[in-house]
Amino acid sequence: MTNIILCGGSGTRLWPISRTLMPKQFVKLFDDKSLFQLTLERNRLSCQRSFIVSSSEQYLLALDQTQETVLSNSETTCYLLEPVARNTAPAIALACMTLDKEEIVLVTPSDHLIKNEKEYQRVLNRAKESAEKNYLVTFGIKPTFAQTGFGYIEADGEDVKAFHEKPDFERATAYLKAGNYYWNSGMFCFKAGIFLEELQKHSPHIYNACKSALGDDAFVFSKKVITVDKESMSKIPENSIDYAVMEKSSKVKVIPSDIGWSDVGSFDALYDELPKDKDGNTVNEKYVQIDSKNNFIYGNERKIATVDIEDLIIVDTGDALLISKKGSSQKVKDVVAKVRQDSQLHNIHLTAHRPWGTYTVLEDTPKYKIKRIEVKPGGRLSLQKHFHRSEHWTVVSGTAIVTLAQEEKALRANESIYIPMGELHRLENAGKLPLVLIETQIGDYLGEDDILRVEDDYKREENS
CATH class of the missing domain: 3.90.550.10 (Spore Coat Polysaccharide Biosynthesis Protein SpsA; Chain A)
Structure with a gap:
């Protein structure tokens, strides 16, 4: 079968x-x-x-x-x-x-x-x-x-x-x-x-x-x-x-x-399936409460504290906060319809998964963006260039193999490299441990679709 x-x-x-x-x-x-x-x-x-x-x-x-x-x-x-x-x-x-x-x-x-x-x-x-x-x-x-x-x-x-x-x-x-x-x-x-x-x-x-x-x-x-x-x-x-x-x-x-x-089709349904504390709140290491009962609490990035509340849904993902009455969570899909009108918050988390690893947006402003990038052993990004931004990479741990124009260079912890706007470049982890680096982007447009892939191991679309 x-x-x-x-x-x-x-x-x-x-x-x-x-x-x-x-x-x-x-x-x-x-x-x-x-x-x-x-x-x-x-x-x-x-x-x-x-x-x-x-x-x-x-x-x-x-x-x-x-x-x-x-x-x-x-x-x-x-x-x-x-x-x-x-x-x-x-x-x-x-x-x-x-x-x-x-x-x-x-x-x-x-x-x-x-x-x-x-x-x-x-x-x-x-x-x-x-x-x-x-x-x-x-x-x-x-x-x-x-x-x-x-x-x-x-x-x-x-x-x-x-x-x-x-x-x-x-x-x-x-x-x-x-x-x-x-x-x-x-x-x-x-x-x-x-x-x-x-x-x-x-x-x-x-x-x-x-x-x-x-x-x-x-x-x-x-x-x-x-x-x-x-x-x-x-x-x-x-x-x-x-x-x-x-x-x-x-x-x-x-x-x-x-x-x-x-079908775990709503937060009310998910609440029923998760472990609870003695007051009926979902178990969460980041959560502290005073006289609060029967609440759905989700979040693992910041401390969440509640006082004298009952029967609420509180979901904190770092880039979005949802607060709803229990029993009303079927309306969340209507919230998504409004969110997608002026943002990408319906589409992607602060931490995005890619075939080569992950990146996490640490700070995002109109003129600069800071990311934490982690590349799996053996993983490498596409050979690419950007038209509206330059980038600066600083290695935190592991060894990075960086292709910049026609040159290839190895970078280790606390070493960095500047990627000019419009220059072909590639990042690779040829080691056996994860490669972690901090990327700083500066430019007039910092959208994920500002990318031209010349070669890609994973045959992806332009902005994926």
Whole structure:
């Protein structure tokens, strides 16, 4: 069985923890593990291979976190890179088109939490039995309260009677009392070929566009990294698997699942899953409080102190501060819509992850910017130049190999070099320890898109 892991979400309801370039599935919130890593480890118990569907810009982040997991095995991990998101139906179809038609696939989001893993393995086995009989299986989560933020599945045993859109509170309460309605988890199990047959039958425009986009990679079963060009991907109609197939097919079964499931889709949901102190506040080494109870507190850069407050959400990430009442955190996505109008705070953290390492913005003004740069052993930046800024590098630890114009120079701790505006340059760590340096930028424009790459080991776009 192959686990298709969908990594496309941006997690805007967990802003400012989650950003476009570091969405919630990759944030290490649970014992220094991310939801993505927990998904990998949980499903490797039943699946022999992981097939990760990711955006092109998140590929190296997924690759790094995959290699960190205990059960990592590069020989049993494949990647499909999407330059443009087209929703779940095309993502699953593209993956299935590169698998044998008899292969059973388990489709899971990368950002869900499952706490009852023993029961989870039981329902997986039941789903696999149905999939072997050529059914399309979905997992229905037994509701624990009248949730208005999920779609519902109406069932008669394991037979699906109907799919229902997100209800209002009155209708959600009725679903809860009825007992035969389940939250739609977004997890599925089926043979790759059966899903493609149903997709071709019910949404042929999506099937044909996906097959055309893959080209020679369609029905090729040996490649480890599959890429789709942006133009072809953009021509694929955007649709979810529910609308494209599941709501139309007569081959659908539902497995009722009481597995301790959460989509961790809001700060209220995340609060429920994190450890608390004796006063019901989330545990945080940076937090001190006087007579404060039942608060969600997140922040690891500055001391956070509260006095006489209850039932608040306080999230401090250094460059953004969110304060909300508990129960109102679904509105965070509306905050993100306003933030993105005049800043990049929706997109990137102060610490940004790059394939060669990380950089952290220490100070940012209209005329100068200071960064801490850390380059992994063996990593190197692109051969590049900037049109609007000069740079000054000072090595803190490690040894830097600097290319400047036609010359190459080694710099060690407390040594520095000046990079003139417009000059070709490159930074490399050829050592076995991390390279740390301080970069000072000076210029009239200091945006991350002021970069011309002449050579790049990672084949990135201009500002990534």
